[in-house]
Amino acid sequence: MKNWQVAPFPANEDKRLRLLRSLELLDTPSEEVFDRVTRVAAEMLQAPIALVSLVDAQRQWFKSRVGVDVCETLRDASFCAHSVHSGRLLVVEDTHRDLRFADNPLVTGAPFIRFYAGVPLRSSEGLVLGTLCVIDSKPRTLSASAQSALCDLAATIERELIQREFARVSRVVQEVDRRKLLLSESRFHTIFHETPTGAAIVDLDGHFVEVNPKLCEITGYTADDLRRMTFQQITEEADLDADLQLVGDLLAGRCKTYSLEKRYRRRDGGLVWVDLSVALIRDDKGRPLHFVSVMQDISSRKQSEQVLRDYQQELERRVLERTSELTSSRAALQTITDNLPVLISHVDETLRYRFNNQTYREIFGVDPGALRGKSVRETLGEKSYSCCQPSLLRALAGERVTLEEVVYNAAPDRIWKATYVPELQRGEVVGLYIMSQDITDSKHRENAMRSEVMRDMLTGLPNRRALQEQLALAVDAAHTEDAPFALFFMDLDGFKNVNDDYGHDVGDDLLRQVAQRLKKITRADDLVCRLAGDEFVLLVRGVSSSSACSRIAQDICRSVGRAFELGATRAQIGASVGIATCPPGSRVCPDTILSDADRAMYEAKRKGRNGFRFATLSKGAPRPRSTTCPPTKAAKPIRPNASRLRSRARCTRSIPSSAALRPSDPSCRCRRAR
Template identity: 70%
Template sequence: MLDTPPEEVFDRITRVVAELLQVPIVLVSLVDEHRQWFKSRVGLDVCETARDVSFCSHAVHSEALLVVDDALADERFASNPLVTGEPFVRFYAGVPLRSAEGLVLGTLCAIDTKPRTLSANLRAALCDLAATVERELVQREAARDTREVQENDRRRLRLSETRFHTIFQQTPTGKAIVDLDGRFIEVNPKLCEITGYSASELVHMTFQEITEEADLAADLQLVAELLSGARQTYSLEKRYRKRDGGTVWIHLSVALLRDHDGTPSHFVSVMQDITSRRHSEQLLRDYQQELERRVLERTCELTSSRMALQTITDNLPILIAHVDANLCYRFNNEVYRDVFGFDPMALRGKSVRETVGDEVFECSYPLFQRVLAGERVTHEDIVYNVESGRVWSATYIPDMERGKVVGFYVMSQDITERKQRENQMHSEIMLDALTGLPNRRALQEQLSLAVHSARDEEIPFALFFMDLDGFKAINDQYGHDAGDALLRQVAHRLKKATRATDLVCRLAGDEFVLLARDIASASACSRIAQDICRAIGKTFDLGQREAQLGTSVGIAMCAAGYATSTETMLAEADRAMYEAKRKGRNGFRFAPISAEAELATPRMAAVSAAA
C-alpha cells in the first residue's frame, strides 16, 4: 500500500470525516519503521512525515481511539515541531487501522488547529469510518478465505449499525435506547431539544427523573406489563420536566427488545412533542367550560321564572335538560324536539332511556353514576341519531341542594364540524404533499396495525421497500420541477400496479413503500414485485423530453402468528432493497426469513425487470 496512487474509496472517507467533525485536516496514515505515509489526505500538502514526530506513532499503540483535546496541554506533544510549527496541531483524534491478523498498519486521524472536545457520538462515528478504511486495507491484504468472509459479515453488521445510528440521530422525533432500570443509554438530538438537556446529561439520568410525578405510576405499570410479557409495546401521553423547570407533553411509544433466548435486553422509545396540540385542546375545553358555566349561571338565575328559562334555553343551539336522581327528565329545551322529535313538555317525568335509546343510555350510564356521586363529567362523541350523522359532546353537572346531589344538568353541544376539522387535519398530516400518497407517519400507523394483526389475528402481510434507480441523475439534469413531476407519475403507476386494498406510501425522496396485507406466499410477492418493476421501467413523459427509470425492491414477509416489530420489518425490507441494488438494480430481493415464520420460500431471490 505504501507509495501507491490515491484511491477514491479512501479519499471519500477523509472528506466525510472532515465534514462530519468540521476539522481542516484528515489523514489515512500508514506507518512503517521510519515514516508515516498518507494514503489519503485532506488539508495537508505533504504526503509523508518522519515517524518520530508523528502523533500516529502514539495512536498505533492504543487499543482503540486516541484523542488529544489540546496538544499544548499534553506533555507528550507540547514540544512537538508539528505543534509548535506548521501545521500547528492542537487537537488530534486517531483510530488504529489493523490487518486481518491484528497488526497495526496506521491510523484514520482528524486534526484541528484549535483545542476541542469530541462528543461520544462523533467518537463512535469516527471509529465506524475507521472500520470502513480498515476493511479496504484487509481486502487488499489477503485472499477471500473463510476469515475474510466472516470479517465482511461483521463489517456489514457495523454498517447496518451505522445506518441505524444515522436514522436514529436524524429522525424528526425524539428517540432513546433505555436500559431495564430506566437509564438512558443513547438519545438523539431531537429528544435533547424536547427536554432541554444535553445528550451527556441525559445518559446520566433515568426517564423516571424527568417524568412528571403524576404521570409516572401509569408509565411504570405499562413497563411492568412489557417485562412480564403481557404486552409487546405500549403508548401513552405524559409530561416531561424540562431542564428549565417547565413541562412538555409527549406522545410516548415503547418497545422491549429481547435477546435470542427471550431475556429482556433494553427498551426502544419514541417521543413526539404534542404540547401545542394539548394546549389547543385545553383552550377548547376551557372555552367549552366557560360557555357551560355562563349558561348554567344564567339558567340558575332564571329558575324562578320557568317561562323566561324556557324562552332563553329554547333559543340556545345546545341540548339543555335537568334530570333527577331517578334519571327522569324535569326540564328540556326546544332543541330536544329538533333532535329527538319529542315535545319538550311531554318529556318531563319520562326516563332518559326512553328518549335517548338503549344503546346510548347503556354507554352513558356509568357517567350518570359518577355525576350523581358529585363529579362533573364530560361525554365526548355521542351519536344520538345514526342517520343524522351528527356528533355531540355532553357535560353533566351535579345539582346540589343543601350539600346533597339531587340530580344533574345536561348540556350537550353539536361538535360535528369540529370533529370533521380534526379528521381533516389528521388526514392532511398523514399525506405526502407532493404525491398525495400516505406519508411516513401513515405508514408507521398502518404497519403497526399490520404487525399486531399478524400476531394476534394471524393475518400475514408483506412489505415492499422501493428505491428508484437513476432518479438522482434525472433530477440533477432536468431540475427539481421535472423530478417532482416524475415522482408524481411514479406514485400514479404504483397505485395502478397494486391492489386497491394495498397501502402505497412515499417514505422520503425517491423511496416508496408498499404494505400488502393477506399475502402469504413468496410467489405472490414475486408477481407483485415484477409488476412494480415493469410499471416503473416504462418510459416517462416529461413534456418535451422522456426519462427512463428502474426500481430496486426489497421484500420482507411476516407470517400469520409471527411476532415482530415495525422497525424490524422496515429494516429487513431496506436491507433487501440494498441487496437488490447491489446485485444489479431494477430487480428485487427477499429479506432473510426467520425460522419461526415457517414460510415456504427461499432465503433470498432476485429477478430482473426483464424477467
C-alpha cells in the first residue's frame, strides 16, 4: 500500500505522451547538449545529483544524469511527476517535513532525497515533457537567485526540445510533400474531415493514427478513444480473419488495394456493417508507411439485402424441392424451369452442364440441349469464368455460395446474382445447382434513388434534405475545426405577381432562371439550395465577416434584380436576403441559424425589399444594420392584357411561416408572396 502521495495525470496526458514519444528521446544514448546543462546545474547549486528527467507513462527516464547510476525510476515515486502536473517550479526544502514525500521510497531508501528542486520542461504547445532537477541528501533552502538560475538552465533544455520538435514537424512535412499524398494541408483537412464517409489513417500494427468525425459517428467512439485502439479491437471476431488475410496481401505486394464488407462492434455493443476500402501508402523506396481506410455505413443496405436474400432462399428452396421431386422426369423439370425468369443449370463435379433451362437460349443465344456436356468455362468465356471460379470452387468444397453483381459476356448490359448450391450424395459433392437472378432493374432503381433524393425536381438544385446534411456538417466544422460559414436565406420579391399574371409555367421558368443565376455568381464549392416555393438558401463556407457577406448579398440582389426573359414576357423581380453567420469555434443548432437567417430576411422585406439584413445573434448581440441594394435599371413587368387575366384555380393549401425547413410539395404550385 502506497503511503506517499502519487501525482495525478494531467488533463492532456495522451497528447503529452504522443509528443514525448515522437521526439524519439526515450532510451537513447547520452548527449553533450543535455549533459553540459546537468553538470553546470550540479556545480552551480553544489548539488550531488542533477537530472534531465522525461516523464513517460509508467516511469521517469533520465536523458542526462549526474550523481546517480540508475537511468529510470517508477513514475509513482517520481518527484518530477508532480512538476508535470502542476507546471510550475517545485521546491521541497525538507522531504521529511512534506506529507507528500515523507514516506516516498526515494526518501526512505536510496538516494535518500531530503531536498528537491525541479523546473518543468515545456514543448512549443506548453505540454510538460519532464524536468531539469537537482537533488540533495540534506535539507536546504534555495535562494531566489538560485531558483532563477535553475530556470535559465531549464530554458536551454526547452529550446533544444522545441528545436527537435520543429525539426520533427519539418521532416514530417517534407515526407508528406515527397509522397505527394495531399496537394495541401487545407485540401487534406477538407477531404478527410468533411467527407460523408468514415476515414482513417492506420499504422502498420493496426492502431488508428487519425480518424474523421464520420467514423466516430459510425462506431460510436470518440476520436481519442479510437486513437487508443486498433481496428482489430472493433472488428467483429467472425470477420477479422478475412480482413487480416487481405492486409497480409497488401503488405506482401500481392495487391495494391482491397475492399471488404465487414462488421464493426460499436461502443454500445451493437453491430454496424461497413463497406471498407483500404490502400497501403509506401515511401519513395517502396517501404510500407501506413494504411488509408475509407468506410461507408451499409447497414440499411444489408437489411434490405437480407429481405431479398430470404426471398431468394425461399425461391431456391422451392426450386430445389421441385427439382428433387422431378429428377425422374427431365421433361417435367424442363417445363417448370423454362417458365421461371431465372437462369437455372445443373453441372457435375467437373463443371460440365447436365441441364439448362430455356432462359439460357434468351441470354446466351444457344439451344439449352446443345450445352449438355459443355464446360462452364467454355460457355461463360474466360472473363466471366475468372470472376465466378472462386465461388464455384467453394461450392464444390461443400459451401453454399452467393455471388453479387455478376456480368456475363453474352449480356454485358445486365447484372445478375448467382447462387451455387452443392448437390450432395452420401455426404459427397457430386455437382452443383446454379441459379442466376436478373437484378438489373433493382440496381438501376437503387442508383437512381440515390441521385434523386438530394435534388429539387424543378430547378435541379440541392433540396431541403441536402441542405440539412451540409448545414449540420458546417455547424460541426465551425465548432470543432474553427471553420466559419455564412447562411443566406433568400425570398423573391414580386414573384407572386409574375406567377399570378403569367401563369405557373412562367413562374416555374422564372424559378429555374433564378437558380441558374445564383449558381453563376457563387463559387463551385458553395451550396445553393431551393427549400420550397420561391425560397432559396446559400451556404458559403470560409466566410463570416460582414463585409464579405455584404458583397455576396449585393451580388445576389443585383443578379436577381436584372430583368428576366420569359418567352414573350419580360419581368422584373427582386430578392430579400437574410444573413446569419457562424464564426469559428461557435456551437449553434442548425435549425437555429436557419431560423435566424429567415427572420433577418423578413426584416429585410420590412425595410424596403430588394435588400439584405444581418440576423440578430442568438445570445443577445446588438442588432446589425440592414442594407437595401441600389435599384437595377430594367423594364417593368409587362402587364398582361385583359384576356389573359382570366381566373385561375388557386391552391388552397396553407404554407407555414415558421423559420424551420419546410418540405417541398411538387403538387402544390402556389408560392408565398413576401
